[in-house]
Amino acid sequence: MKPGIPLIIAAVAIASVGAFIAGRASAPNTASNDQSTSTDIPERTSRRDLVRDSGASSTSRNSPSGQPSAASGDTAVIDEMKQIIGTVDPLARAQAWLDFINTIEPDQFEGVVAEFRESGFARENMGEYGMLLTAWAKIDPLQALDYAKENTGSPFARNTILASWVATDPEAAIIWAKDNHDGDKANPWMVGVIRGLAQYDPSRASELMSSMPYSDERGDALQAIVPHIMAQGGDAAKNWASSIEDDRLREGAVKRVSEQLAKDDPQGTAEWLATSGGDAANDAIDNVMGIWAREDSTAAIAHFEGIPSGELRTNALRGLTNHLATGDPSAAARLLDSHAGDADDNTYRQFVWHSMREEPALAADYIGLIQNENERDQTYRRTLERWMWRDLDGAAQWMGSADLPEGVSKDLENRMQSIVERRR
Incomplete structure (x- = not known):
């Protein structure tokens, strides 16, 4: 019997999935930043080695229709998956799903993921889907990414897989993302890398983001980084946003940082924008004043009078x-x-x-x-x-x-x- 994926990995997956689903509004809980511990990595590595030692193929297993399907003998695994997804109690379903992921053999992941998607579960059960992809990426990220490239059209799967991979081998994930992109447009694979990297190395994630051209992908990367920058404190967040060299990226960063800071300190945020100056501050001040006015319109108007x-x-x-x-x-x-x-x-x-x-x-x-x-x-x-x-x-x-x-x-x-x- 193979060693199971630690329960803590599933916890990381839950936090990561929240960021991908919100899109654009919520972010991974910073409490998961240190989940990738040194004691976890050898176990993941041994499981990946187990796949290679067993001679399991990394190529897709296809059904007669051309779509990947569960391997022969995996019927019980598929039946268990469907039974868990049908569980009404959300807490019971979550616990059963964590236990289920721990029982999946390395050579079963592709079939389970394929059946999960083919059954339509991916549309209604994004949390479970993200956890499943995260677990697969811990075992064999290359196989998971090959599957995502061939069978998925949205960025959710690739971002989830890359964010999981980067926690254990960031350089390999970065190299893969670069090697699998051609052209001058923004690299869509890099978004997932940045999402995962931002949790424990926001500085490196910021460097990768800054190298991207203006694009929706760069906006997604910025959204993923900001919560982790904010976790370092208000002053650090202000310095980070102000130090970005690209004008448009700096404007976006200042706006997002100021939105977060204004929730707790609208006056201090407004004063920061006034002293920092520039287009970024000018563009962000209206939102900050609106947030302040919701809390104390009299104080906000009084501050405005002094600008x-x-x-x-x-x-x-x-x-x-x-x-x-x-x-x-x-x-x-x-x-x-x-x-x-x-x-x-x-x-x-x-x-x-x-x-x-x-x-x-x-x-x-x-x-x-x-x-x-x-x-x-x-x-x-x-x-x-x-x-x-x-x-x-x-x-x-x-x-x-x-x-x-x-x-x-x-x-x-x-x-x-x-x-x-x-x-x-």
Whole structure:
């Protein structure tokens, strides 16, 4: 009987899967950063050696349909898998799944994964799927990656496998990711490497991320790294974000770091952005001020009053009015009116969008303050048409008393007629 995969590996898998599923919002629990201990590695290595010593093939076993299937004699394993997945109690299912993974022989993983996917479980049971892939990667990452390349279309499987592999052999995983990518575009394989590496070596993960071109993949890598940078403390996170050389990447990092810092210290975060300066700070301040306003709008507004004139102040005003407009559009309008010199077209446009549902007539009154004619007219068309769909009489009454641009007025009259005809 082979040694089982330590229960702690499954715990790591659960944390990793959470990051992949949230996508974009949550991250691996930093408590799992030290799970890859030196005592775990020899056991994983011995299991990988067991696969090689047994003469098990690393090539795919295919069914007559061309898809991988469980090896002969694995029917009991497949039946057990299906029974566990069908367990209603989530705690009982989780424990049974951990025990099940510990019983899978190295040469059974491919068949089990193939049957798991073919049965449709991967769509509804992403947590179990991620744990299964993580365990396979501990045994034979190359075989797991070969399978993912040939049979999966989404990045979930490859990212999970690579994140698991990098915990035991980061250099091998990095080399594999580089060797399996051609062209100048961002390397999609590197995202999984960075996800896994960020848990225990965020500096190296940051280096790999910084070498990637601007892309969705680089954004995914940034999202994976930030939680682990934040675990080092606020000052370290600020220094890390500010030190990034690539302008667009630095902007993204400052925005994500400031979002996290603002949850506990909005004032300190706003002050950091004010002193750091640059486009990154200017772009991030509106979100920070909005977060602060949700907790203490009076303090946030008082802080805004002390910001010198310029882009930072304008963006701070936009963040405040965006927050106020969702609950009290009249208060947001008063703030705008008292600081009209700080508002720009984007400020007014955002105010309109955020206040349209609560007070559509008030929101529509501010569209005319947008200076760019194209943006102003498009905002009229989009917002008033939506208003007509919700409240035709109210929109018609407002339009009857408004001095709209001629082209906009004709377009909206046609849309109104179309709506009336559809409702007959």
